[in-house]
Amino acid sequence: xxxxxxxxxxxxxxxxxxxxxxxxxxxxxxxxxxxxxxxxxxxxxxxxxxxxxxxxxxxxxxxxxxxxxxxxxxxxxxxxxxxxxxxxxxxxxxxxxxxxxxxxxxxxxxxxxxxxxxxxxxxxxxxxxxxxxxxxxxxxxxxxxxxxxxxxxxxxxxxxxxxxxxxxxxxxxxxxxxxxxxxxxxxxxxxxxxxxxxxxxxxxxxxxxxxxxxxxxxxxxxxxx
Amino acid sequence: xxxxxxxxxxxxxxxxxxxxxxxxxxxxxxxxxxxxxxxxxxxxxxxxxxxxxxxxxxxxxxxxxxxxxxxxxxxxxxxxxxxxxxxxxxxxxxxxxxxxxxxxxxxxxxxxxxxxxxxxxxxxxxxxxxxxxxxxxxxxxxxxxxxxxxxxxxxxxxxxxxxxxxxxxxxxxxxxxxxxxxxxxxxxxxxxxxxxxxxxxxxxxxxxxxxxxxxxxxxxxxxxxxxxxxxxxxxxxxxxxxxxxxxxxxxxxxxxxxxxxxxxxxxxxxxxxxxxxxxxxxxxxxxxxxxxxxx
Numbered sequence: 001x002x003x004x005x006x007x008x009x010x011x012x013x014x015x016x017x018x019x020x021x022x023x024x025x026x027x028x029x030x031x032x033x034x035x036x037x038x039x040x041x042x043x044x045x046x047x048x049x050x051x052x053x054x055x056x057x058x059x060x061x062x063x064x065x066x067x068x069x070x071x072x073x074x075x076x077x078x079x080x081x082x083x084x085x086x087x088x089x090x091x092x093x094x095x096x097x098x099x100x101x102x103x104x105x106x107x108x109x110x111x112x113x114x115x116x117x118x119x120x121x122x123x124x125x126x127x128x129x130x131x132x133x134x135x136x137x138x139x140x141x142x143x144x145x146x147x148x149x150x151x152x153x154x155x156x157x158x159x160x161x162x163x164x165x166x167x168x169x170x171x172x173x174x175x176x177x178x179x180x181x182x183x184x185x186x187x188x189x190x191x192x193x194x195x196x197x198x199x200x201x202x203x204x205x206x207x208x209x210x211x212x213x214x215x216x217x218x219x220x221x222x223x224x225x
Numbered sequence: 226x227x228x229x230x231x232x233x234x235x236x237x238x239x240x241x242x243x244x245x246x247x248x249x250x251x252x253x254x255x256x257x258x259x260x261x262x263x264x265x266x267x268x269x270x271x272x273x274x275x276x277x278x279x280x281x282x283x284x285x286x287x288x289x290x291x292x293x294x295x296x297x298x299x300x301x302x303x304x305x306x307x308x309x310x311x312x313x314x315x316x317x318x319x320x321x322x323x324x325x326x327x328x329x330x331x332x333x334x335x336x337x338x339x340x341x342x343x344x345x346x347x348x349x350x351x352x353x354x355x356x357x358x359x360x361x362x363x364x365x366x367x368x369x370x371x372x373x374x375x376x377x378x379x380x381x382x383x384x385x386x387x388x389x390x391x392x393x394x395x396x397x398x399x400x401x402x403x404x405x406x407x408x409x410x411x412x413x414x415x416x417x418x419x420x421x422x423x424x425x426x427x428x429x430x431x432x433x434x435x436x437x438x439x440x441x442x443x444x445x446x447x448x449x450x451x452x453x454x455x456x457x458x459x460x461x462x463x464x465x466x467x468x469x470x471x472x473x474x475x476x477x478x479x480x481x482x483x484x485x486x487x488x489x490x491x492x493x494x495x496x497x498x499x500x501x502x503x504x505x506x507x508x509x510x511x512x513x514x515x516x517x518x519x520x
Contacts, residue, residue, distance in 0.1 A: 118312070119314060119317065121275050121314070122310065122314035124275075124300070124301040125273055125307070126302075127302050127377060140318055141318055
């Protein structure tokens with residue numbers, strides 16, 4: 001596999017892994033943020049949203065400090081898996097999860113907030129226990145939030161640069177994702193190769209956003225029977 | 226089998242306190258009467274386990290549902306209820322059929338005198354089955370909610386103004402069905418309404434709530450008659466002209482001297498006088514003109 005194709009594959013794998021892991025991780029957090037009246041809610045909301053405003057290099061730097069092999073988390077990880085969290089694919093996944101957290105949490109939070117308490121009460125009076133209410137009332141009503149969250153998380157992870165560079169460097173097949181590959185092509189004045197990858201990312205970004213706007217603005221099919 | 230409903234305790238809110246000490250046998254359907262804000266809906270919510278801050282004890286058929294301690298109570302979904310809220314509260318994003326199926330699939334007891342087909346037919350729902358819940362009118366929503374509550378095959382039916390959004394024809398028809406079905410199904414009933422004639426036809430015992438407390442309890446017809454006499458004795462007869470009536474929305478526009486007022490009319494003419502008297506202070510002088518214009 002050529003270096004660029006390998007970068008495309010690695011990027012897709014990183015984005016898919018991040019998205020799949022964020023769905024179960026972000027759901028309870030988004031639910032709590034949507035329903036809680038705790039005073040600590042705004043603090044947690046601010047922490048979750050920080051990657052939106054923080055320079056990626058700052059986040060990458062702190063992740064590097066927290067997850068390097070000398071740190072408590074990094075050394076524990078090495079003990080458990082034998083691998084380092086820095087300059088490795090697993091480290092990139094952790095960094096991406098943190099970096100993309102608001103892109104999954106915020107659409108879910110908005111979707112959960114739109115589920116009226118009164119509807120959940122009605123479902124409870126009909127004999128639906130909490131898990132049943134979650135699966136058969138909340139989830140169908142939050143479909144658009146999940147679609148938006150997944151598309152935005154995937155697209156955002158595909159476009160990651162600063163955090164990846166700080167945490168993963170540029171190791172082909174391990175941490176060299178598309179944005180790093182483009183950067184490398186530009187550095188070596190290989191503009192043709194940079195163009196191909198950049199144009200691909202441009203088209204992908206447009207398609208992702210179109211998908212969100214196209215379907216987030218439309219009603220989903222009504223549940224029948 | 227005991228059908229005792231015991232509620233003792235209170236629920237404190239910023240501008241409202243529900244204070245209850247009730248012990249009623251629900252082998253006779255129970256009506257709850259009271260003005261807006263008296264606590265009727267809150268009382269139903271306490272029975273349903275939807276008021277987490279209620280401090281006290283709720284017991285039904287000897288089973289303790291709530292005992293002051295939140296962790297000790299039977300959660301709402303295990304109480305075997307059928308609840309119709311004022312606004313219907315259908316599950317959004319689902320068709321009428323899917324809403325009914327939701328209740329049927331979770332029904333505790335599948336044996337019932339009234340079948341799905343009989344319910345949808347009688348409640349005039351067959352032409353609505355494939356419609357999404359969002360497009361229904363208020364009355365249609367309430368009828369679906371009523372069918373849904375009955376399909377849940379409840380141990381206890383809690384109805385909160387379940388017919389209020391229906392037109393007079395549907396209301397009268399539904400009262401007839403409920404009066405026939407509820408005894409056939411043998412489901413204990415708690416029925417909240419402003420409408421005296423609904424309570425008179427569907428319940429046999431009555432509780433009157435005022436500002437969160439029970440002010441009267443007894444046989445429905447006795448209490449309703451007493452209420453009506455009390456109203457008649459204090460009412461100030463005034464002359465009013467019925468300018469127009471809107472049968473669809475059960476309202477009438479009235480002229481009293483220089484003022485024009487709108488009044489809500491109940492479903493039955495015989496009780497019109499009482500309802501208007503109670504709500505607007507209009508006296509018996511209204512009735513002849515009202516009858517003439519409505520006829």
